[in-house]
Amino acid sequence: MLNIRDWSLAKREAAAGYFFILPWIIGFTLLTLGPMLASLYFSFTDYNIVEAPRWIGLNNYTRLFNDELFWQSLAVTLRFAVLALPSGLVLGFVLALLLNQDVPGVKIWRTIFFLPSVLSGVAVTLLWLMLFNPELGVVNKLLEQIGIKGPGWLQDPDWAVPSLAIMALWGVGQNMIVYLAGLQGVPADLYDAAKVDGANRTQQFRYVTIPMMTPVLFYNLVLGLIGTFSYFTQVYVATGGSGGPARSTLFYNLYLYQNAFRYNDMGYASAMAWVLFVIVLTLTLLVFRSSSLWVYYEGELRGRR
């Protein structure tokens, strides 16, 4: 006989605990762990959805290694990361520093810089497609007025990724908010102590603000790098899903999507997904390993995450 009332308090509590997290247990098994293992299995098969998967061992992985487009997609993704992440970090941090000065009308500025970052990806991309149009877009028209012949932006293989990076910079507001919260979380007594020691503004910035902010900056940079591997909506809309011109915007995630849903090459796409997983895992571990180098007040920051 199963009578809950006879159970000890600890047992009853445990049962209640498992009951509450049941949605996650089911979701984790069916929507995360199971599919993960399935995609690992698919990555060793030739699978086009219609026919049953056929085991081909490491073939997909060796194919990846010799696939020029795979390397191209990695290069495009990294190029975007190099162009967009450091500049986004600096711009977001500068904006946060500015707003941290109690400039008059701080709420208005914050709204202006923050708003673009929450707007929809597709609508924003369409807007920038129009702004960046080489012949008719306002950006090149304005450049013409000051005597500069603008590039072909998204239609020029050399400029397409930088154009997307500029679009990303317009959405830097969320970074700004994270940094602003970080700046406001720096304890005032640290500045007071620095002042007592005779530190001037520059020194306070160098020896208090920067060390206190590095964890936040670094965390954001790594998250941003991981995020670049999921970059999709903007490039899909801007290039009609092709990754053009001349595959100059063939981002990792776009190439994965093409393999899976355009060529129905599910096994190959799964192999790409697992390579991505290993990359992300390595990056994440790197952050945790290196944390002793950059985390100053670990306890305090853990509370903020």
Add this chain to the structure above:
Amino acid sequence: MASTQTFSNNLRLFVAGDWQHNRLIQERIKKGIAYIICTLMAVIYVFPLYWLLTTALKTDAEVFQLPPTFLPVDPQWQNFQAATEYIPFWLYMGNTLIIAVLTIIGTLVSCTLIAYGFARIKWPGRNVLFIVYLSTIMLPTQVTMIPLYIIYRQMGWIGTFMPLIVPSFFGNALFVFLLRQFLMTIPAELSEAAKIDGASEVGILRHVMLPLLRPALATVALFTFVNVYRDFLGPLIYLSDQNQWTISLGLKLFQNMYGAQWQLMMAASTLAMVPIIVLFFFTQKTFVEGISLTGIKG
């Protein structure tokens, strides 16, 4: 002896005073520079939105006029009407809203239960499982995307809203984390008092925690809405029937209109941004708090 001391004291006061005076001026100059930079940056940041709105109001000819006009000569308000007819705008908005509402319900219910289980009840293995749960935040969606597609396909869910809605009923790691953080701050005495009065765990959650949890739940609902509204890859994969598209997906119909009808494309984009802009202005504080708390990005 005494006079030298007075002198040095005076000198110190003088220097200190001057230093303070200097600091005041420095402070003013710094604020002035910050103000100027802010203004310049703001002009750059506002310009795309300004151009969006003015283009939406221009005639076909005026859009391509050289040099460009900075204000529409004769605002074409009917462009908005035309844009909503060029693509089935309201149908797509309606679809988005249905998906959003159901996803919000699923997320709120599941995340509250899970967060309560992790925050307020002690059971063996709780901390280990919570770390496992948190680590799934880092898991790239691509790793599960293909098998999930195949599962949904076998269930006949492709071309329905189901693949977009159903997963929300099984929790979201980031939101559970947020709610758990919030629940941990509620004093244990509150639940103990309720327990002595004979309340069950579900009763405590409903009558004690839920009223306190309301602001956190509002944050979760807001971010869920924004996520659903902006989601593109999910609808692209699962919504094969064009009548079921969401607004994000529907806007891509304008993709093929290079060089023509920009005013309609911009009118539709403007309309598509309106719900988010309105929400943003009413709930900016919630947005800011949510992002600062978790570092979540859309």
